[in-house]
Amino acid sequence: MFVRLSMRKMFVIPLSLSTVFCIYCLYDITWGSTAFISRLKSENKTKILIYSEILPYIVRRRLKAGFNSKQCSNCILVEGKVTYDTLVFDAIVFMFNRVDLSDPIFQRRRDDQLYVWYSPESTPNVRNYHNISMENYDDVFNLTMTYRRDSDVFNPYGTLPSIKSSLLEEHVSLSRDTLDKVVSDKKNGIIWVASNCGLTSGAKMRMKIVEDLKRSQVGWMLDVYGLCGDGKTFTQDRSGYNNMNELIKSYKFYLAFENSYHCRDYITEKFWENSLLNAVVPVVWGPTREDVMTVAPPHSFIHVEDFENISDLADYLLYLDRNDTAYREYFNWWLEPTEGIEEPVALCKLCSMYESKKRQPGSINNLKHLFYERENEECLMYGNNVYNISNVF
Incomplete structure (x- = not known):
């Protein structure tokens, strides 16, 4: 179930990410609506918030892959940088390059809330191109959600x-x-x-x-x-x-x-x-x-x-x-026949994890170590702008 209320405008913004070209539609939502907040609080479902301004279409699509009424019928997904009290949400997803630790959202949170660090980008691109140092990230997030199989919530580009x-x-x-x-x-x-x-x-x-x-x-x-x-x-x-x-x-x-x-x-x-x-x-x-x-x-x-x-x-x-x-x-x-039933990924997986309490909200005490220091040495070496094409073969 996707919650969108008071759609007043729609901006069509051309964007491109890698080789994919697409349109992203931004809905201007009256997040402060008392009726909306009341309705959200009254829903006896797991509530997930993607806390960010506009995201490229391909990122949103990958995040929501498999998120449907069949697999995630007991979940509500809200998108946007809301202005009301975010304590109403059970899990909040933060895009890696839009984390602002001075934001009040990091100062006031429920004990059982899951704060999820999300990245679709490769390790060297996060560290070197986007210059994400992860300083002061210790004990801020509860889960990681990336394309890597060692993530808490696996979010592959495809299966x-x-x-x-x-x-x-x-x-x-x-x-x-x-x-x-x-x-x-x-x-x-x-x-x-x-x-x-x-x-x-x-x-x-x-x-x-x-x-x-x-x-x-x-x-x-x-x-x-x-x-x-x-x-x-x-x-x-x-x-x-x-x-x-x-x-x-x-x-x-x-x-x-x-x-x-x-x-x-x-x-x-x-x-x-x-x-x-x-x-x-x-x-x-x-x-x-x-x-x-x-x-x-x-x-x-x-x-x-x-x-x-x-x-x-x-x-x-x-x-x-x-x-x-x-x-x-x-x-x-x-x-060839496709064997087995595909496990839910991304937000649907996050929803099921919260509902089953498979992951209690313990914090990640060293995200920098998890994402940077556990990476392949070659990945980090070539990501540091030190490379020799002859070494590839």
Whole structure:
């Protein structure tokens, strides 16, 4: 159940995050309404607040993945930086780059309230690009919610069951005949959509790999869109987002290159949505092969680090481009049953945790250690702007 009252205005704001372009609608809500507060207090449900100003559409969508009446029927979700007493909420989620410890919300809280630190960004991007030092964060938050599997509340960019469910909304079945039709419709080779061409060390590293691929034997079949391309961009609205995905579907390979290197579990929409959901084979760089294998379908991706050099990678892509049988093998996971029932993630998981009291509101006494110091050494090293592209292979 999503609570929104007194919608007086709607601003349509074009935003982009990574390779996804979308529209975010901001609702101006009369949070101080006495009727609203009374209604909220009277609800015998778990109440969760996302405490922040405007968030990008992709962040909100990922936060609310799976949050529906079926899995979270006893939860209420409110979004916005409310001005009334926040003691009414059972759990409050704070976006990592919008934490202000001088805010009164950190001075007055219920003993059983859960304060949740949320980040969709990789460790070096949080520490170096956003300059989040986490000074004075000791004993402020109760839970972490990130893409990392060691988080208290796991919030991945995608899961195999959710991808299969979405594919079945587009196709009648994930059968051999459907797969043959999808593959036969592909007329293009390799595509990459990106606009961060060097803001972070990881972005510089992946840009170098793309430039090397452009100079290789597959250069003629590689198209680059976004600000990192040749001026071929998409409008920053829902139409542009849909056009981007329709274009990607016509290609055989997508460069699922992250902006961070070997960061734990950092596998984003580039792999899940831009690639698997569009029935395109992802060529992965950024996460370790082991991390991808933990969550991805078997034989569903190509990892850059499996090759000695760019030339070998290019040769393999050419081989698959010319061999439909070998290429189709990367979609065998379509034909396999999805085992088990998917556990709730993100806000739905947070809701169930609070209701079941699986996590009592103990505090995190060293968030800096949890998120920074338990990260892979390579991730932090390359995130410090000390990198050598030759070390990647």
